[in-house]
Amino acid sequence: GESVGLHxxxxxxxxxxxxxxxxxxxxxxxDYFIWYKQESxxxxxxIIDIRSNMDKRQGQRVTVLLNKTVKHLSLQIAATQPxxxxxxxxxxxxxxxxxxxxxGRGTSLIVHP
Amino acid sequence: xxxxxxxxxxxxxxxxQQATLRCSPISGHTSVYWYQQALGLGLQFLLWYxxxxxxxxxxxxxxxxxxxxxxxxxxLNVNALELEDSALYLCASTPGSxxxxxxxxxxxxxxxxx
Numbered sequence: 001g002e003s004v005g006l007h008x009x010x011x012x013x014x015x016x017x018x019x020x021x022x023x024x025x026x027x028x029x030x031d032y033f034i035w036y037k038q039e040s041x042x043x044x045x046x047i048i049d050i051r052s053n054m055d056k057r058q059g060q061r062v063t064v065l066l067n068k069t070v071k072h073l074s075l076q077i078a079a080t081q082p083x084x085x086x087x088x089x090x091x092x093x094x095x096x097x098x099x100x101x102x103x104g105r106g107t108s109l110i111v112h113p
Numbered sequence: 114x115x116x117x118x119x120x121x122x123x124x125x126x127x128x129x130q131q132a133t134l135r136c137s138p139i140s141g142h143t144s145v146y147w148y149q150q151a152l153g154l155g156l157q158f159l160l161w162y163x164x165x166x167x168x169x170x171x172x173x174x175x176x177x178x179x180x181x182x183x184x185x186x187x188x189l190n191v192n193a194l195e196l197e198d199s200a201l202y203l204c205a206s207t208p209g210s211x212x213x214x215x216x217x218x219x220x221x222x223x224x225x226x227x
Contacts, residue, residue, distance in 0.1 A: 030137050034215075044216075049215070100171075105154065106155055
């Protein structure tokens with residue numbers, strides 16, 4: 001399950017399970033959202049994005065859901081693998097804003113074999 | 114295709130010194146972004162350069178500065194280093210300045226201030 005530790009929120013799952021990583025965003029004017037994966041010792045890597053005119057977008061083994069009513073974003077990873085272990089960040093861009101994404105604090109996903 | 118590269122990988126300085134970090138974007142990319150990632154925290158935006166010009170600046174003091182060269186590579190300078198500047202500094206590049214352009218990140222430079 002999901003827990004909040006001293007540093008990053010952590011989600012521990014078993015290999016093969018589906019994972020859901022949640023993100024709350026703050027600005028109702030945000031219109032573009034991105035998920036990144038950061039493995040230990042590496043820079044963030046783009047996973048998937050979604051514009052605010054969509055509720056759902058699917059990629060390879062990943063799905064992003066956007067609920068604008070409650071300003072909530074989630075990343076679903078199907079059949080989670082040990083290689084999915086990483087920190088996952090959501091980022092938002094504000095329409096008419098500075099073009100600079102605002103990153104969330106991140107969630108650490110730990111996949112147990 | 115080579116990704117974004119950053120140098121050095123690690124940098125150790127003492128308080129009050131100056132640090133220079135370098136970034137080479139993906140070939141053909143004209144925009145470079147700098148972020149600071151302190152331990153356990155998200156990415157904090159520092160600077161954005163596009164076509165050689167500074168386009169935007171984050172909420173950091175003036176001792177954080179940088180530039181972008183004609184070949185689109187960039188350097189970040191941090192003067193009068195403080196202990197709290199210890200962090201991972203990430204560079205990202207995009208093909209242009211489009212709103213939905215994907216940011217491609219380098220591996221980062223780990224700066225330690227003693």
